[in-house]
Amino acid sequence: MSLDYRSIKAVVFDLDNTLVSSSLNFASIRADIGCPSEDDLLTFADNLDCSLQRTNVHQTIVSHEMSDAHSAELMEGCQEFLAHLKSANLYTGIVTRNCIKAATLKLDRLKLDVNELICREHFPPKPAPDSLLALAKQWSLQVSEVLYVGDYLYDIQAANNANMPSCLITHDNQPDYAHLATISVPQLTDLHRLFASNQ
Structure with a gap:
């Protein structure tokens, strides 16, 4: 599968191990x-x-x-990629299964600047597509114009349930569900490079 980067008008991210590190056991x-x-x-x-x-x-x-x-700490290239998306006038958001309190603390501590943050208190948690569909509607975008980026099966399932393109961050370990994603990349920095070279 391939992705038409020029058609993407918003990028929504999972939080843990996508934008920030997580040590949850x-x-x-x-x-x-x-x-x-x-x-x-x-x-x-x-x-x-x-x-x-x-x-x-x-x-x-x-x-x-x-x-x-x-x-939690920032994943490599996180701030640079978010700055690139902002400069390109793309909407950005986070959809996480975290509670509001923990997610907000992570964003505040690490100075993450996105347009919208959605947590499990707002909508049914992933793999339910509700949160992704709500963001597309809020931004008056087609689901095909929103890319969801995550590192786990629930992320890809949520995007697929919303008929939305997805990117799986594999962290150099290709899981058996990688084929379900529209594209997969080893690290967030690789996705940044793809956007920079295809827009």
């Missing part, structure tokens, strides 16, 4: 809340019958996220 979180390895963490938490247990589990997840937010 999902095995540790699962152990803390009793979530089976085959279950999605957020779905597991939401589906707990006991409201008190559900609240406690969500608070445990948020606690892990806040700790991670304090240690």
Whole structure:
């Protein structure tokens, strides 16, 4: 598959391990809340019958996220790519499964400047396409004019569910779902170079 870079008018990013580093230990979180390895963490938490247990589990997840937010660092080339997109008058956004509190702390600490930030409190979390479709509508763009960039299966599934082009950041480790993305690149800096040379 290929991407028509000239038709792209907005680039939306996942946050963790796409724009910023993340040290979240999902095995540790699962152990803390009793979530089976085959279950999605957020779905597991939401589906707990006991409201008190559900609240406690969500608070445990948020606690892990806040700790991670304090240690996150910019991924290589992040600020340069965002500056390039801004100079080219492209909209930018972040769609993350993080809670608002942790995501906002990461953006504030690392001085990330994007047009919109969407977290799990705003829309059903990825791989649901709702957040991506909402951004396209807000910006009066066709979904084909918005590129979603992420590093995990949920990111690519969310883009595909929105009929939106996607870019998978592989971190030099090609996963078995890479073929589901419109394009894949080893690092964020590689995507920057593709935009710079094709616009």
